[in-house]
Structure formats: C-alpha cells, structure tokens
Amino acid sequence: MAGEPPQDVQHPHADAAMARPGGRTARVREAVIDATIAELSEVGYAALRVDAVAARAGVNKTTIYRRWGTKVGLVSMALIERRGRLVPPADTGTLRGDLIGLLKEIRLGLKVPWVAALQREAGPRTAANADLYELLDRFWSARFKVSGVIFERAVERGELPAGTDPGFLLEMISGPLYFHWLMLGRPLDDDFLERMADFTLHGAQAGPPAAG
Amino acid sequence: MAGEPPQDVQHPHADAAMARPGGRTARVREAVIDATIAELSEVGYAALRVDAVAARAGVNKTTIYRRWGTKVGLVSMALIERRGRLVPPADTGTLRGDLIGLLKEIRLGLKVPWVAALQREAGPRTAANADLYELLDRFWSARFKVSGVIFERAVERGELPAGTDPGFLLEMISGPLYFHWLMLGRPLDDDFLERMADFTLHGAQAGPPAAG
Known part of the structure; x- marks a missing residue:
C-alpha cells in the first residue's frame, strides 16, 4: 500500500x-x-x-x-x-472587472465545440428534449451558485445595496449574452461584453424592488 | 365595380x-x-x-x-x-410603462402555441437550421425596428441620454426574458417582468459608452 x-x-x-x-x-x-x-x-x-x-x-x-x-x-x-468542476470567478477588486471576467469565461466555454453544440441544441427547452430538463436545472443551479459570488462580493465592498439578488442579476447578465449568440447569431466581441458589464453595473444599482 | x-x-x-x-x-x-x-x-x-x-x-x-x-x-x-403586421408599442407616457408594455406583448406572443413552438425550436441557431438564419435575421430586424421607438420616445422625453442605442437596449431587455423562458424554463410572471423593467431603466441610464 x-x-x-x-x-x-x-x-x-x-x-x-x-x-x-x-x-x-x-x-x-x-x-x-x-x-x-x-x-x-x-x-x-x-x-x-x-x-x-x-x-x-x-x-x-x-x-x-x-x-x-x-x-x-x-x-x-x-x-x-x-x-462540473466550476471555479468561482476571480476577484478583480471591482464589480465591473468581475462582470467582464465572468462574461469572458462564458464566451471561452462557448468556443469549445462540444459545449457550444450542447448549448445550441440542448439548452433551449423544447417538447423533444423534456428528458433533459432535470439535467438543465442541475446545470444552471450549480453555475448560478458558483457565479453568484460576484454580487455577494460587490455587496461586501459597498458597490451594491444589501438585499441584492444574485440569481436575478445573473439572469440579467447571462440572458443578453445567450440571446446575442444563440438567437441573433452575432459575435461576442470585447466591446459588446464591456457594454453589457456597464449596463449591468447600473441596472444592479436599482437594487431590490421596493416592498409593497 | x-x-x-x-x-x-x-x-x-x-x-x-x-x-x-x-x-x-x-x-x-x-x-x-x-x-x-x-x-x-x-x-x-x-x-x-x-x-x-x-x-x-x-x-x-x-x-x-x-x-x-x-x-x-x-x-x-x-x-x-x-x-408580420407589427404595431409600435403604445406610448404610456413613461419609459417604465413602455418597457412593461413591451415585455407583456412578447409574453402574449409566446402564449400562442405555434409562435412558442417556432421560437423554442427554430429560434436558437443550430447547425441543423442554417436554412432559417436569413428568415431569423429579417424577423429580428423588423421586430427591433418597430420596438426601438420606446427608447427614441424616452430620449425625446429626457428620460434617457442622447446617443442611446435602441438596438442594444432591446437586446438587454429581450435577452433575459428569452433566457428565463427558453433556457431556464421558468414562468414569465408580472413580478419578474417589472423587475426586468426597473433593471433596464437604470441600466439604460448608463448611456452610450464613453468615447476612447
């Protein structure tokens, strides 16, 4: 032994x-x-x-x-x-830097042919791939759990208000990226990713919805 | 006659x-x-x-x-x-109202079974549906042209800065809706649409990217 x-x-x-x-x-x-x-x-x-x-x-x-x-x-x-071995996004010191880092990580993943094929064909939920929904639920849940740390760090730094909802913000930043790439068929260039990050930065400062 | x-x-x-x-x-x-x-x-x-x-x-x-x-x-x-007969979104008097109106219009469309089937199956660009790309380009171009008026009105009202890019903002508001519905398989309830509108309202105020 x-x-x-x-x-x-x-x-x-x-x-x-x-x-x-x-x-x-x-x-x-x-x-x-x-x-x-x-x-x-x-x-x-x-x-x-x-x-x-x-x-x-x-x-x-x-x-x-x-x-x-x-x-x-x-x-x-x-x-x-x-x-499956998701690594939390690196702490760049600012929310803007972390957002750009996250977007670039997603873009890098989509450059891997089998990952791109899987996202294009099996990512959107259709009647034909209902057997995949459970896998997709697990995938997004794991991904969001790891990536959400970006917004938790921003709250700690005082960049975002307390009560910020990381899951909601991850949808707000991931959605346009997938829409741009998957539905519009447009390239994910640096300029687009940076504009998305700036947009999210301002949008996130809207904070949680007012009670009532 | x-x-x-x-x-x-x-x-x-x-x-x-x-x-x-x-x-x-x-x-x-x-x-x-x-x-x-x-x-x-x-x-x-x-x-x-x-x-x-x-x-x-x-x-x-x-x-x-x-x-x-x-x-x-x-x-x-x-x-x-x-x-094909797209109607410009009604002017509610505020950008927030117009955004919620637009999101509800998209949701209404997705409740029509054949529209939903077409968006789920043919909306995402795969290797198998490359013959549809031209149609999809025409579809989104027409849709964006008509819906972009929301942001033009907001600039006229002074709610958004001059130089605002309606195409970019439409991606920012449509992306999360399709991601939520198509990729996450979650319902498009009023609360979610209103949070999206508030997020976009703040994000849009980030304005066009600084020159240089």
Missing part, C-alpha cells in the same frame, strides 16, 4: 491502469467520455447515437446502457465530468 | 371567394397558412412535413413546392402573414 500512487495520478498506459483494482472500469469510463464528447462535437446532441459512442470507444453498447442508462445519462455524466 | 366589397373584408364562404378573380389563389393561400400553423402547433418546426401541410389544406404537395419552394419558404410566408 505504501508504494501505491496517489489516486488522482493519471495512467495513460493501459497496462498500468489494468494493474490496479478498478483500472479497467476507469479506463472504459474515460474512453466513453472522450467518445461522447467527440460525437457531440461532430453531430450535436439531437443526432447523437449511443451505438456510435460505443463503437468509437471500443466498448459494447450494452455496457453503456447498463452503466449510464440512456443518452441523457451518458451526456450528463460527460458534462459533469468535464465541466 | 361600385358594388365590390372592400378588399379587406373576409369571405368565409368559399363560393364568394371563387367568384372573384384570384379567389381560388387566395383561398388556397389561406388554407395552406392555416394548415402550416396547425402543424407547427402540433409537431413543431423540426418535425413539420410539407406533405402533412398539403394533406391538411386539401391541396397537392406540388402546389406548395411550386409557390413557396421549401419548408422554410412555407413557414416564412405563414410567419410574415400572421405575425
């Missing part, structure tokens, strides 16, 4: 992975995640087929169904594994 | 329509629009088939292809005919 490598060390060599208990399971898992992401990048979510993922990963289709259930389960697992 | 009814009177009775030159053409057109909208409401855009529209309208499929070309042409025609 003393000579055992730390659990988080990666073993690119298959034999090394197989030598450990759980090595094959972990290897199959990684191969399936890679194959899922490659398929998402190529054909998107709607056209993704579990048997194409299985063929690409070199595993039996039944292995995938047994472990992850359905296409939704498979994509959820890939999404959580590769995008 | 003196006894001719005004052009805008509708003839629900087929014989009356057939008695006029162009009567059959107009009747087929109305039947095809009705059938397109009924199919959109039932199956959405992605699953809509031209032969199902033809069968429902009681016309030959080739008639539709000859007159409107493709599925995109057909849906464009239905959209322009039934949603």
Whole structure:
C-alpha cells in the first residue's frame, strides 16, 4: 500500500491502469467520455447515437446502457465530468472587472465545440428534449451558485445595496449574452461584453424592488 | 365595380371567394397558412412535413413546392402573414410603462402555441437550421425596428441620454426574458417582468459608452 500512487495520478498506459483494482472500469469510463464528447462535437446532441459512442470507444453498447442508462445519462455524466468542476470567478477588486471576467469565461466555454453544440441544441427547452430538463436545472443551479459570488462580493465592498439578488442579476447578465449568440447569431466581441458589464453595473444599482 | 366589397373584408364562404378573380389563389393561400400553423402547433418546426401541410389544406404537395419552394419558404410566408403586421408599442407616457408594455406583448406572443413552438425550436441557431438564419435575421430586424421607438420616445422625453442605442437596449431587455423562458424554463410572471423593467431603466441610464 505504501508504494501505491496517489489516486488522482493519471495512467495513460493501459497496462498500468489494468494493474490496479478498478483500472479497467476507469479506463472504459474515460474512453466513453472522450467518445461522447467527440460525437457531440461532430453531430450535436439531437443526432447523437449511443451505438456510435460505443463503437468509437471500443466498448459494447450494452455496457453503456447498463452503466449510464440512456443518452441523457451518458451526456450528463460527460458534462459533469468535464465541466462540473466550476471555479468561482476571480476577484478583480471591482464589480465591473468581475462582470467582464465572468462574461469572458462564458464566451471561452462557448468556443469549445462540444459545449457550444450542447448549448445550441440542448439548452433551449423544447417538447423533444423534456428528458433533459432535470439535467438543465442541475446545470444552471450549480453555475448560478458558483457565479453568484460576484454580487455577494460587490455587496461586501459597498458597490451594491444589501438585499441584492444574485440569481436575478445573473439572469440579467447571462440572458443578453445567450440571446446575442444563440438567437441573433452575432459575435461576442470585447466591446459588446464591456457594454453589457456597464449596463449591468447600473441596472444592479436599482437594487431590490421596493416592498409593497 | 361600385358594388365590390372592400378588399379587406373576409369571405368565409368559399363560393364568394371563387367568384372573384384570384379567389381560388387566395383561398388556397389561406388554407395552406392555416394548415402550416396547425402543424407547427402540433409537431413543431423540426418535425413539420410539407406533405402533412398539403394533406391538411386539401391541396397537392406540388402546389406548395411550386409557390413557396421549401419548408422554410412555407413557414416564412405563414410567419410574415400572421405575425408580420407589427404595431409600435403604445406610448404610456413613461419609459417604465413602455418597457412593461413591451415585455407583456412578447409574453402574449409566446402564449400562442405555434409562435412558442417556432421560437423554442427554430429560434436558437443550430447547425441543423442554417436554412432559417436569413428568415431569423429579417424577423429580428423588423421586430427591433418597430420596438426601438420606446427608447427614441424616452430620449425625446429626457428620460434617457442622447446617443442611446435602441438596438442594444432591446437586446438587454429581450435577452433575459428569452433566457428565463427558453433556457431556464421558468414562468414569465408580472413580478419578474417589472423587475426586468426597473433593471433596464437604470441600466439604460448608463448611456452610450464613453468615447476612447
């Protein structure tokens, strides 16, 4: 046990992975995640087929169904594994800086082909993708929880009034970005992101709605 | 000619329509629009088939292809005919009132099943619906042109600074509404719309970006 490598060390060599208990399971898992992401990048979510993922990963289709259930389960697992480790936005010292940082982070994510394909095809809720709603709820809830810290910091700094609602403000700043990119099909250039940040800065100072 | 009814009177009775030159053409057109909208409401855009529209309208499929070309042409025609007559938002006397009026108008549109189906399925730009981009560009351009008057009036009233960019502000107010409804799957209640209006009111006062 003393000579055992730390659990988080990666073993690119298959034999090394197989030598450990759980090595094959972990290897199959990684191969399936890679194959899922490659398929998402190529054909998107709607056209993704579990048997194409299985063929690409070199595993039996039944292995995938047994472990992850359905296409939704498979994509959820890939999404959580590769995008689940959300890092709180860096503290730039000002709300304006933090807002621009957040917008640039979202833009960076949307430059990853499989993330963009997933957002375009599976992000909007349609009758056809109702099986994804639960995953989407978890995704946005996790994302908002981590990103909301920006507005909490701004309240602490005295830049925003107490009682500010981070969830509402995250909708106000994320909404136009997705609308611009997804619905209008326009580029997310720096100038646009900065104008959005300034707009949000002023809008947020409206504060919570007056009681009554 | 003196006894001719005004052009805008509708003839629900087929014989009356057939008695006029162009009567059959107009009747087929109305039947095809009705059938397109009924199919959109039932199956959405992605699953809509031209032969199902033809069968429902009681016309030959080739008639539709000859007159409107493709599925995109057909849906464009239905959209322009039934949603193309955009009316400028009513002047409530204040920017806040106008913003709430605009948001409620958009919400009302999204309560129409075929409009909602079209926005959910065909609004977001994917690789699969690239044939719709031109239609979407025309749709948003027309919509923004008509709705932008809200911000022009606010500048005239002195509520917003000169140089205000109506297109940018329309993105800022429409974006969160579509994000909330389409991506988060949440209801558009009055409270949310009013908070959005207050946020936009303050955000818009940030004015155009400083030169340099």
